[in-house]
Amino acid sequence: MSEFDFHGLTASFEGQRVIGPLSLHVNKGEHVALVGKSGAGKSTLIKVIYERLQQEASLIPQGLGLVNALPVFHNVFIGQLDQHPTWYNTLTLLRPFSKDKKAVKALLDELSISEKLWIPAAALSGGQRQRVAIARALYRQAPILLADEPISALDGPMAHTAMQLLTGRFHTSIVALHDVDMALAYCDRIIGIQDGQIALDEPAANLVASDIASIY
Numbered sequence: 001m002s003e004f005d006f007h008g009l010t011a012s013f014e015g016q017r018v019i020g021p022l023s024l025h026v027n028k029g030e031h032v033a034l035v036g037k038s039g040a041g042k043s044t045l046i047k048v049i050y051e052r053l054q055q056e057a058s059l060i061p062q063g064l065g066l067v068n069a070l071p072v073f074h075n076v077f078i079g080q081l082d083q084h085p086t087w088y089n090t091l092t093l094l095r096p097f098s099k100d101k102k103a104v105k106a107l108l109d110e111l112s113i114s115e116k117l118w119i120p121a122a123a124l125s126g127g128q129r130q131r132v133a134i135a136r137a138l139y140r141q142a143p144i145l146l147a148d149e150p151i152s153a154l155d156g157p158m159a160h161t162a163m164q165l166l167t168g169r170f171h172t173s174i175v176a177l178h179d180v181d182m183a184l185a186y187c188d189r190i191i192g193i194q195d196g197q198i199a200l201d202e203p204a205a206n207l208v209a210s211d212i213a214s215i216y
């Protein structure tokens with residue numbers, strides 16, 4: 001069953017075409033890895049897809065988009081901001097409800113970072129910030145994940161934990177990954193981007209890492 005079927009996806013900067021035009025059909029339940037060399041267009045393609053999906057998707061942008069002045073709890077809670085009335089969000093800023101504290105802490109426990117619950121995001125390391133952005137995306141509970149290099153700053157075991165959570169909790173995902181081995185391990189479809197076009201589109205089961213090398 002189709003999750004989405006987009007045609008004519010394009011993006012340009014200062015008149016220079018960097019994506020497409022291309023078509024992308026993704027089935028419900030697919031976990032897609034976007035691979036390709038730096039500058040190929042993976043981040044831009046994720047942004048273009050997000051513009052079309054909006055509320056249906058959880059986004060982990062490469063820049064993470066954390067609010068530095070807010071504690072980790074609030075940065076994760078932001079994932080559900082549009083699911084509550086304004087009065088609820090205002091009260092939460094001052095004094096979070098215990099059910100939300102419990103839910104956010106449980107998620108942070110899974111990413112081994114719950115001890116930072118009340119620490120401002122500004123005081124976190126790069127890998128800790130990435131885990132908070134992952135928790136925010138999971139907390140949103142959207143059906144589709146769009147993630148741009150979500151594990152680039154994580155150590156080996158934590159990178160595996162994060163990929164298990166992301167591919168396990170989201171029905172459908174599109175994740176840009178530099179690590180080809182992680183892409184093959186956790187995704188069932190590999191899309192290679194080269195100069196803003198799809199240069200490879202194969203089930204992961206049909207590929208080994210060296211097959212993907214040609215697009216780098």
Ligand SMILES: Nc1ncnc2c1ncn2[C@@H]1O[C@H](COP(=O)(O)OP(=O)(O)OP(=O)(O)O)[C@@H](O)[C@H]1O
Binds near residue numbers: 018038043045
């Ligand atoms: N804001 C921008 N203004 C101008 N050009 C841009 C902008 N953002 C991206 N580009 C250009 O678009 C092309 C694709 O960039 P993009 O960030 O999508 O690549 P990428 O595959 O995600 O790279 P990386 O793996 O390094 O993150 C590049 O040539 C880049 O220089």
